[in-house]
Amino acid sequence: MRKVIALAIREYVASVKTKGFIIGLVLAPLMMGGSILAFALLKDRVDTTDRTMAIIDHSGVMEAYLIEAAENYNENEILDEETGKKIKPAYYFEGIAPTENMPDLRLQLSDQIRDGELFAFLEIGAEVVHPGEDEELKRIHYHAKNAAMDDLRSWLNWPINNQLRRLRLEDAGIQESGIPDLFYWVNVDGLGLITVDDSGDIEDAKRASEIEALLVPIIIMMLMFMMIMMTVPGMLQSVMEEKTQRIAEVLLGSIKPFQFMLGKLLGGLAVSFTSISVYLVAGIGTVRYMGFSEYFPFHILPWFVTYMLLAVIMFGAMSASLGATCSEAKDAQSLSFPAMLPVFFPMFIYFFVAKEPLSTFATVCSLIPPFTPLLMLLRQATPEQIPLWQPIAGLIGVLAYTILSVWMGGRLFRVAILMQGTPPKLSNILRWAIKG
Amino acid sequence: MDAITLTKVTKTFGTTTAVNDLSLKVPKGSVYGFIGPNGSGKTTTLRMILNIFYPDSGNIQFPDFPNGAGVSDRIGYMPEERGIYTRMKVADLLKFMAALKGKWKIGAEIDQWLKRLDLDSWANRKVETLSKGMSQKVQFLATIVARPNIVILDEPFSGLDPVNSEAIREIILELQKDGATVIFSTHDMNVAERMCDFIFMIHKGKKVLDGTLSSIQDEYGTDTVRLRAEGGVKHLQDLAQVEKVIDFGQEQQLKTAPGCDHRQLLTQILERTTVLSFDVIKPSLNDIFIRIAGPTAGEKNYA
Numbered sequence: 195m196r197k198v199i200a201l202a203i204r205e206y207v208a209s210v211k212t213k214g215f216i217i218g219l220v221l222a223p224l225m226m227g228g229s230i231l232a233f234a235l236l237k238d239r240v241d242t243t244d245r246t247m248a249i250i251d252h253s254g255v256m257e258a259y260l261i262e263a264a265e266n267y268n269e270n271e272i273l274d275e276e277t278g279k280k281i282k283p284a285y286y287f288e289g290i291a292p293t294e295n296m297p298d299l300r301l302q303l304s305d306q307i308r309d310g311e312l313f314a315f316l317e318i319g320a321e322v323v324h325p326g327e328d329e330e331l332k333r334i335h336y337h338a339k340n341a342a343m344d345d346l347r348s349w350l351n352w353p354i355n356n357q358l359r360r361l362r363l364e365d366a367g368i369q370e371s372g373i374p375d376l377f378y379w380v381n382v383d384g385l386g387l388i389t390v391d392d393s394g395d396i397e398d399a400k401r402a403s404e405i406e407a408l409l410v411p412i413i414i415m416m417l418m419f420m421m422i423m424m425t426v427p428g429m430l431q432s433v434m435e436e437k438t439q440r441i442a443e444v445l446l447g448s449i450k451p452f453q454f455m456l457g458k459l460l461g462g463l464a465v466s467f468t469s470i471s472v473y474l475v476a477g478i479g480t481v482r483y484m485g486f487s488e489y490f491p492f493h494i495l496p497w498f499v500t501y502m503l504l505a506v507i508m509f510g511a512m513s514a515s516l517g518a519t520c521s522e523a524k525d526a527q528s529l530s531f532p533a534m535l536p537v538f539f540p541m542f543i544y545f546f547v548a549k550e551p552l553s554t555f556a557t558v559c560s561l562i563p564p565f566t567p568l569l570m571l572l573r574q575a576t577p578e579q580i581p582l583w584q585p586i587a588g589l590i591g592v593l594a595y596t597i598l599s600v601w602m603g604g605r606l607f608r609v610a611i612l613m614q615g616t617p618p619k620l621s622n623i624l625r626w627a628i629k630g
Numbered sequence: 631m632d633a634i635t636l637t638k639v640t641k642t643f644g645t646t647t648a649v650n651d652l653s654l655k656v657p658k659g660s661v662y663g664f665i666g667p668n669g670s671g672k673t674t675t676l677r678m679i680l681n682i683f684y685p686d687s688g689n690i691q692f693p694d695f696p697n698g699a700g701v702s703d704r705i706g707y708m709p710e711e712r713g714i715y716t717r718m719k720v721a722d723l724l725k726f727m728a729a730l731k732g733k734w735k736i737g738a739e740i741d742q743w744l745k746r747l748d749l750d751s752w753a754n755r756k757v758e759t760l761s762k763g764m765s766q767k768v769q770f771l772a773t774i775v776a777r778p779n780i781v782i783l784d785e786p787f788s789g790l791d792p793v794n795s796e797a798i799r800e801i802i803l804e805l806q807k808d809g810a811t812v813i814f815s816t817h818d819m820n821v822a823e824r825m826c827d828f829i830f831m832i833h834k835g836k837k838v839l840d841g842t843l844s845s846i847q848d849e850y851g852t853d854t855v856r857l858r859a860e861g862g863v864k865h866l867q868d869l870a871q872v873e874k875v876i877d878f879g880q881e882q883q884l885k886t887a888p889g890c891d892h893r894q895l896l897t898q899i900l901e902r903t904t905v906l907s908f909d910v911i912k913p914s915l916n917d918i919f920i921r922i923a924g925p926t927a928g929e930k931n932y933a
Contacts, residue, residue: 200729208717440713444772446682447707447782448730612682 197449198457205461209428210468222420223473242272244284245313245346248303250292252320252331255361256354257289260316263353285346290315300337307339314338314346318354323361386577410489411548411575414498415540415568417477421470421502422537422567425462426509430533433458433517433611434526442518442611451608459510459600466506470499494574497585501567501592508564508596509537515603519610519618519626529618536564544572551576561588563595602627632693633658633780633811634679639688641674648674650835652688656813656828661806663826664815665915667923671835672815673710676782679813680707694779703732706778710785710815712769716758720749720768723757724775731776743771747797763794770798774805781805783814787821799825819916829915831922838922847912850921854913855884855892857899858906865903871895885917 209215251257264285272282293299303315317335325332334354336347356377360370370376385399436442445454474495481490516533520526540547540559547556551573560569566588573580609626616622634656641649649671656662664672677683679690681702695701715723724740744750747767757765766789774781781802787795802825806812816822822829823843831839839846859865863877866884871894874885886895892910899905913921 196732196734197730200726204715204718204726208715436713439716440709440711441715442713443677443682443709443711444707444713444727444769445730447680447705447709448702448727612677 198453198460201445201449201454201457202460202464205432205458206464206468208432209425209461209465215424215465218424219469219472222424223476240282240345242280242283244286246286246288246311247346248290248306248312248315249287250290250299250303250315250317252292253318253322255323256318256357257287259357260350260353261287261289263357267349283345285349287316304337307337314341314344316350323358324365407577408548410491411572412544414491414494414575415544415548415572417470417473418498418502418505418568418571419537419541421466422505422509423534424469425466425506426513426537427530427534429458429462429510430513430517430520430526430530433514433607434520434523437518437520437611438522446611451611452604454611455511455514455600455604455607458514459507462510463503463506466502470502491575494571497574498571500589501571504589504592504596505567508567508592508599509534511596511599511603512536515606515610515627516618516623518607519613519623521613521616521618525618537568540565540568540572544569547572548576551578551580557584560584561591563588563591566592631658632656633660634813635691635693636675636679637688637691639675639678639685639690641671641678641683641685647835649678649685649832652832652835652837654830654837654840656811658694658811659806659809660827661802661812661814661825663822663829664813664832665817665819665822665829665839665919666815666832670923671832673784675832676707676784676813676815679782680705692780703776704779705782706731706773706776706780707782708769708773708784708786710788712766714757714765714769714772716765717756719754719756720744720760721753723768724772727772728776731778733776736775740771740775743775746801747771747794763790766790767794767798770801774801777808777810779810781810781812781814783812785816786814787816787818819914819919823915831919833923839918843915846915846918850913850918851888852910852912853886853888853890854911854917855886855895856907856909856911857882857884859899860904860906866899869895869898883917885913885921 249257249260264287268284268286272280272284274281290299290303300315300317303312306312307314315337317337319331319333321328321331322334336344336350338344338347341347359377363370363376388399389397391397433442436445442454449457478490481487513533516529517526520529543555543559546553547559547569550556556569556573559565560573561584570580570585570588574585606623606627610616610618632655634654636652636654639649639652640647652671652675664675666672674683678685681690692698692701695704715726718726721737721740721744724743725737728734728736728740741750741753744753747770749764749767749771752760752764757768760768770783770786773783783802786798786802790798799821802812802814814825826843828842829839829846830837841849857866858881862879863875863882866872866875866882869875869884871887871890872884873887876883876885884895886892896905896908899908
């Protein structure tokens with residue numbers, strides 16, 4: 195065991211003493227924190243260039259109201275109340291009379307948008323107030339360069355629907371002045387569940403927050419992903435180098451192949467624990483300092499550490515043994531992606547899992563052992579109560595899969611580490627791993 | 631007492647038999663030379679001794695370690711294709727290699743070794759900054775730093791200049807004096823002749839020579855004549871009782887047929903030219919090697 199420790203220490207020192215590791219240790223959280231900060235800072239930052247929109251109103255009852263609504267908006271909403279600084283674009287609407295040749299008019303307006311003279315044009319159907327059978331006549335079309343992601347289009351929904359309701363009520367003989375709160379909009383507030391504190395008193399429910407529901411779980415999962423990525427891909431590369439530079443043969447004169455792999459895994463684990471210690475201390479300190487402690491699910495820390503330990507061993511064993519099959523750098527390049535696929539897959543689906551952590555899809559995916567460390571942790575970090583049997587079942591699955599990975603990885607490693615010139619084809623890899 | 635015994639060891643890779651039914655006894659405290667052409671099975675044999683490869687059949691025993699436990703700690707191995715961590719500092723690398731053999735606190739010994747091979751000023755430099763010769767010496771030190779009982783060196787002198795070769799040779803013989811058993815493979819027959827107590831040759835996976843140099847030479851008898859004659863090789867064509875003539879320019883070597891009458895041979899040559907010198911000698915290891923492994927090798931010469 196002392197030999198394994200000697201190898202693990204060498205691996206650890208070789209990793210943490212590099213400039214890359216130190217820079218990565220500092221840069222990774224800075225980049226992650228920076229991107230979150232940038233998102234927070236930039237999400238309200240909009241282009242304040244004024245927008246001019248043409249309105250073709252076939253109904254004849256919407257144009258004037260929309261122009262008035264835009265004027266109200268320009269007066270009241272585009273300036274910051276405290277600083278007086280312009281924070282939103284002003285909207286200027288102009289009416290265009292419909293013509294006989296509408297396609298031609300639409301093309302002309304589109305060209306004006308392309309030339310930058312207009313920002314958008316809106317075409318309101320003739321039967322928009324009282325929709326009839328004809329689908330075209332009851333539609334409102336908004337044309338712009340990027341109509342899908344457009345604040346003006348979103349804003350238009352509000353005055354258009356208010357005006358439509360008002361007109362419909364008027365036609366029904368009901369005056370808005372008689373019902374002053376007719377258009378008073380009530381939002382539904384999201385709250386968590388009622389809980390009991392340590393002294394047995396009932397506590398008020400916490401306001402449900404997107405930070406707690408999505409951002410924190412995703413950050414925690416990303417942290418785990420980062421820990422795996424800081425260690426595991428490097429193992430494939432370093433084993434490949436040890437093989438191609440014939441260091442492996444020297445080492446195998448002193449230690450068994452399994453001890454060799456184990457030393458690398460322990461070294462990798464130590465690197466991960468160093469990184470996570472730094473991140474957790476810094477992260478928790480920051481969370482406390484910024485007053486976000488209530489959002490941080492401290493109860494998942496033991497799970498985090500356990501899953502990280504198993505994930506590094508599980509993926510590390512696969513990665514190191516695949517590294518042993520490579521005889522040259524291009525072999526390692528072609529194997530890097532498949533080796534890391536089980537780590538990447540959860541990144542493709544994490545949003546759906548975080549959004550609905552109790553769905554069957556999320557549950558099943560998080561119980562598939564290679565995905566469990568990332569996805570189960572993600573689910574546990576959400577405010578939802580995950581049934582306790584699921585993390586336990588996940589842990590047992592991961593443990594079994596880790597043992598299998600180390601066992602098969604060890605066999606593959608032993609066979610492949612001194613084999614030169616045999617390409618790492620899937621058939622070879624499977625044969626070596628199964629038959630030994 | 632033997633340090634290592636191999637009994638009927640066979641190792642195959644796919645359809646190729648790398649080592650075939652090999653039996654060998656390496657006496658304790660001896661310097662044993664492994665020779666053989668490229669791809670003959672030398673490295674495979676060494677790797678099996680090191681337990682890097684497992685034999686398909688037969689067994690390898692270390693009488694000093696009856697159950698095999700701890701034997702890997704007592705063997706130092708330097709492979710032919712050198713491999714060391716180039717980004718480690720020289721002294722750290724040697725400490726690491728010693729730790730892999732179970733020796734942890736040997737900083738003072740490392741300093742002595744480095745001084746001996748003129749590497750002391752490089753102790754805290756990374757291996758990648760060393761010249762090829764220097765890194766060869768570091769690799770050699772990494773092999774012996776833990777003072778192993780058995781030292782296995784695959785081509786230890788290749789790539790070394792004469793000064794460094796001499797330094798390494800001295801250390802090898804010193805290790806032997808201290809009781810270590812040394813096995814090394816080499817393509818340099820002069821080195822094998824001068825240094826080895828025993829020589830083992832493997833060819834196409836089979837043992838073809840094994841014994842002391844003189845016993846091997848005795849097997850081949852006095853079938854070689856070293857000759858200096860006026861006019862050189864042009865007067866030595868088609869001589870009776872001569873199987874082969876090797877021309878070295880100033881000197882020629884004749885391989886004579888079994889039962890050759892050297893007096894008759896000399897008379898035959900004297901009839902053609904003036905003979906300056908005529909020595910009946912035993913074949914050199916180099917000659918024997920070529921006879922066994924050369925393109926015109928005949929099975930009759932195999933031991």
